[in-house]
Amino acid sequence: MTPLAIFLHLCNFAAPALALALLLPFGAYLLDGRRKRTPGLPWQIGANFLVGLTALSVSLWWLGRDGKMLGYTGLVLAVATSQWLLIRGWRRR
Numbered sequence: 001m002t003p004l005a006i007f008l009h010l011c012n013f014a015a016p017a018l019a020l021a022l023l024l025p026f027g028a029y030l031l032d033g034r035r036k037r038t039p040g041l042p043w044q045i046g047a048n049f050l051v052g053l054t055a056l057s058v059s060l061w062w063l064g065r066d067g068k069m070l071g072y073t074g075l076v077l078a079v080a081t082s083q084w085l086l087i088r089g090w091r092r093r
Contacts, residue, residue, distance in 0.1 A: 013066060014056070016075060017049055017056055017075060021045050021048035021049035025045055025048065025083065028087055038088065043086075044086050047082060048083055051079055055075045056075055059074050
């Protein structure tokens with residue numbers, strides 16, 4: 001494989017994690033508004049992206065290949081849990 005092909009494979013591997021990391025904080029902001037003592041959007045995006053990459057890496061290691069629906073389900077659950085923790089979803093207004 002060429003270095004360009006390796007780079008493109010890594011970008012395609014990380015794309016679902018990046019999409020969720022961008023969509024969830026903006027969706028939470030649009031639906032709920034800014035809560036007090038919530039980390040800023042860049043912090044939420046970065047944390048969710050790292051959690052998403054970790055979930056995808058674990059699913060790749062556990063399942064032996066990328067792109068299985070079980071891995072994507074784990075990605076969604078992990079990033080949603082991360083976002084819920086970041087915005088302190090357990091607290092009521």
